[in-house]
Amino acid sequence: MYAQMVKTGVDRIQSSEEMSPEERAFQERIDADIKIEPKEWMPEAYRKTLIRQISQHAHSEIIGMQPEGNWITRAPTLERKAILLAKVQDEAGHGLYLYCAAETLGVSRDELMEQLNSGKAKYSSIFNYPTLTWADIGAIGWLVDGAAIMNQVPLQRCSYGPYSRAMIRICKEESFHQRQGYDIMMKLARGTPEQKQMAQDALNRWWWPSLMMFGPSDADSVHSAQSMKWKIKINSNDELRQKFVDQTVPQAEYLGLTVPDPDLRWNAERGHYDFGAVDWEEFYQVIAGNGPCNRQRLRTRVKAYEEGRWVREAAEAYAAKKAARAQAKAA
Amino acid sequence: MNEQEALFEYLLRLGDNALILGHRLSEWCGHSPALEEDLALSNVALDLIGQTQLWLNLAGEIEGKGRDADKLAYLRDARDFRNLLLVEQPNGDFAMTMARQFYFDAWHYLQLQGLTGSKESRIAEIAAKSLKEVAYHLERSRDWVLRLGDGTEESHRRMQAAIDDLWMYTGELFEADEIDRTMIQAGLGPDPSALQESWLDLVRATAEEATLALPQPGWAQRGGKRGIHTEHLGYILADLQFLQRAYPNAVW
Amino acid sequence: MTDRKEWPLWEVFIRSQHGLAHRHVGSLHAPDAEMAIKNARDVYTRRNEGVSIWVVKASDIAASSPGEKGPLFDPANSKVYRHPTFYEIPEELGHM
Numbered sequence: 001m002y003a004q005m006v007k008t009g010v011d012r013i014q015s016s017e018e019m020s021p022e023e024r025a026f027q028e029r030i031d032a033d034i035k036i037e038p039k040e041w042m043p044e045a046y047r048k049t050l051i052r053q054i055s056q057h058a059h060s061e062i063i064g065m066q067p068e069g070n071w072i073t074r075a076p077t078l079e080r081k082a083i084l085l086a087k088v089q090d091e092a093g094h095g096l097y098l099y100c101a102a103e104t105l106g107v108s109r110d111e112l113m114e115q116l117n118s119g120k121a122k123y124s125s126i127f128n129y130p131t132l133t134w135a136d137i138g139a140i141g142w143l144v145d146g147a148a149i150m151n152q153v154p155l156q157r158c159s160y161g162p163y164s165r166a167m168i169r170i171c172k173e174e175s176f177h178q179r180q181g182y183d184i185m186m187k188l189a190r191g192t193p194e195q196k197q198m199a200q201d202a203l204n205r206w207w208w209p210s211l212m213m214f215g216p217s218d219a220d221s222v223h224s225a226q227s228m229k230w231k232i233k234i235n236s237n238d239e240l241r242q243k244f245v246d247q248t249v250p251q252a253e254y255l256g257l258t259v260p261d262p263d264l265r266w267n268a269e270r271g272h273y274d275f276g277a278v279d280w281e282e283f284y285q286v287i288a289g290n291g292p293c294n295r296q297r298l299r300t301r302v303k304a305y306e307e308g309r310w311v312r313e314a315a316e317a318y319a320a321k322k323a324a325r326a327q328a329k330a331a
Numbered sequence: 332m333n334e335q336e337a338l339f340e341y342l343l344r345l346g347d348n349a350l351i352l353g354h355r356l357s358e359w360c361g362h363s364p365a366l367e368e369d370l371a372l373s374n375v376a377l378d379l380i381g382q383t384q385l386w387l388n389l390a391g392e393i394e395g396k397g398r399d400a401d402k403l404a405y406l407r408d409a410r411d412f413r414n415l416l417l418v419e420q421p422n423g424d425f426a427m428t429m430a431r432q433f434y435f436d437a438w439h440y441l442q443l444q445g446l447t448g449s450k451e452s453r454i455a456e457i458a459a460k461s462l463k464e465v466a467y468h469l470e471r472s473r474d475w476v477l478r479l480g481d482g483t484e485e486s487h488r489r490m491q492a493a494i495d496d497l498w499m500y501t502g503e504l505f506e507a508d509e510i511d512r513t514m515i516q517a518g519l520g521p522d523p524s525a526l527q528e529s530w531l532d533l534v535r536a537t538a539e540e541a542t543l544a545l546p547q548p549g550w551a552q553r554g555g556k557r558g559i560h561t562e563h564l565g566y567i568l569a570d571l572q573f574l575q576r577a578y579p580n581a582v583w
Numbered sequence: 584m585t586d587r588k589e590w591p592l593w594e595v596f597i598r599s600q601h602g603l604a605h606r607h608v609g610s611l612h613a614p615d616a617e618m619a620i621k622n623a624r625d626v627y628t629r630r631n632e633g634v635s636i637w638v639v640k641a642s643d644i645a646a647s648s649p650g651e652k653g654p655l656f657d658p659a660n661s662k663v664y665r666h667p668t669f670y671e672i673p674e675e676l677g678h679m
């Protein structure tokens with residue numbers, strides 16, 4: 001997902017008897033679906049895990065601007081250009097909302113950015129793949145935003161107030177993203193043979209990385225169990241992946257495109273699609289920094305941040321001068 | 332050139348300015364100094380793309396050859412583009428982008444104001460709608476000129492360099508040619524040379540407040556309005572038009 | 584990374600067209616109030632959300648402490664007579 005394999009710092013789940021009175025009260029509030037708000041008492045592990053998760057999510061939104069941003073200047077019509085620009089702009093907004101949510105936990109945006117820039121913080125594996133054709137813009141909206149929504153809709157109910165509120169705002173905006181992606185795919189699928197080929201090629205390249213977005217199976221992960229207990233993770237990775245496949249396969253069929261998985265078939269007994277094995281070796285390599293675009297993405301981000309420093313400093317200096325002048329005048 | 336042909340050319344100028352500057356600003360998305368600025372610059376770019384569609388669609392209608400905004404934007408070569416040289420200049424650093432924006436916005440605002448009085452109601456309507464957007468663009472770009480001019484030593488140096496560098500592209504904004512004169516006579520658009528004083532007043536006052544020295548009037552680069560551009564435009568079009576050129580007649 | 588001076592955080596409140604009070608919509612960073620308002624316009628009103636913006640420096644907000652939730656808010660629980668539903672009005676009187 002946008003936050004993959006978030007560590008919680010715990011090695012096993014505490015039983016209610018083992019918890020301190022504060023911890024127990026905290027867990028009871030979560031169980032009762034009462035939101036946790038910034039200044040309230042919370043276990044340190046909850047706070048740290050949330051910072052990790054929310055900032056990973058924010059970093060993904062920001063890095064995610066690059067693969068799509070690539071095509072803003074090459075969009076094929078004025079309308080497509082406006083739509084894509086508005087979409088990538090929304091992603092900047094999502095990053096912004098999420099950084100602000102993380103900041104309520106006592107960390108600054110600059111600190112988080114520096115963690116990203118230094119390579120210490122992770123972001124979603126998916127954005128380390130290249131956008132090679134216009135169809136990739138369609139595929140990202142359809143598949144990547146589609147997968148993201150799957151995870152973000154339940155997170156609107158997560159236990160941490162600021163995160164939940166950011167998710168509500170984000171989900172409102174995301175629904176347009178997936179639709180515009182599918183709309184691009186439809187135009188291509190109904191277009192010239194070359195366009196249709198372009199669409200199929202994009203599906204071929206984005207399908208497996210999209211399934212990887214949900215992360216490896218976490219059925220036995222203590223981190224996932226803890227996060228679910230804290231209600232900052234709502235569904236298991238396999239659950240969401242299955243839901244995504246079930247939802248997306250008919251959409252691909254409608255486009256007349258073939259999902260690149262020979263093992264894909266409807267299982268009437270389960271009421272779900274069976275699908276082939278994900279290449280987790282590739283996933284771990286991408287997470288470790290060896291994806292096709294990791295270095296390029298990070299370098300681009302660092303460059304923007306560093307080249308913007310003098311601007312941010314100047315605006316700050318100006319504000320300080322102006323405030324001093326106003327004060328001198330008042331005195 | 333009859334009045335209709337002149338009007339077509341004139342509308343191309345309006346549309347191409349918005350198109351090319353919007354394109355330049357869209358290049359910033361994801362690369363600006365702060366997330367807040369990514370959002371803000373994109374808003375300006377989106378306004379300009381919207382204005383492009385309005386102006387170029389009207390141009391196509393006036394021309395009457397079945398070309399719409401997309402055909403005009405994506406299927407003309409550089410020599411047929413009519414935008415000012417100023418708007419095609421590269422983004423450079425943030426100071427360069429903001430100086431370019433401020434010079435342009437200050438002029439654009441006055442021009443649109445003049446166009447709201449156009450005898451052609453469709454022009455007046457587009458101008459009135461755009462004017463609201465551009466009033467905000469101007470407020471923002473002026474604010475950045477002040478902040479960078481009167482910010483730190485480094486930002487001052489960069490902003491001074493930017494307004495110096497771009498100065499020679501501002502002369503073209505106020506030169507009236509045959510097409511402008513036809514428009515003035517027909518009551519369709521304002522006299523560009525009449526805008527210069529108000530523009531200079533605003534630019535001068537802003538520079539002063541920003542502790543910047545305004546360049547001396549000097550040799551002006553010109554040609555954009557007639558389709559003689561700087562080298563930069565060709566690269567913009569290579570990006571902009573790539574898909575339409577590589578896949579002729581495809582629908583996107 | 585040397586002297587880390589980030590733009591301060593601002594809380595943004597927006598009043599929508601419908602005449603409701605300003606509502607907290609989120610936060611952002613800006614060097615001063617003037618730019619905070621502009622940024623708020625660009626970040627939080629892209630979909631026609633508002634007609635008026637307030638910004639407040641986050642550090643200037645005085646907030647009730649979560650630990651005092653009990654004493655602050657529980658006493659209101661028992662004052663049911665403040666709510667109109669507490670009173671029974673004969674049905675034949677109609678709406679009141």
Ligand SMILES: [Fe+2]
Pocket residue numbers: 061090091094170174
């Ligand atoms: Fe997003």
Ligand SMILES: [Fe+2]
Pocket residue numbers: 061064091144145148
């Ligand atoms: Fe996204």
Ligand SMILES: [Fe+2]
Pocket residue numbers: 091145174177
């Ligand atoms: Fe999205």
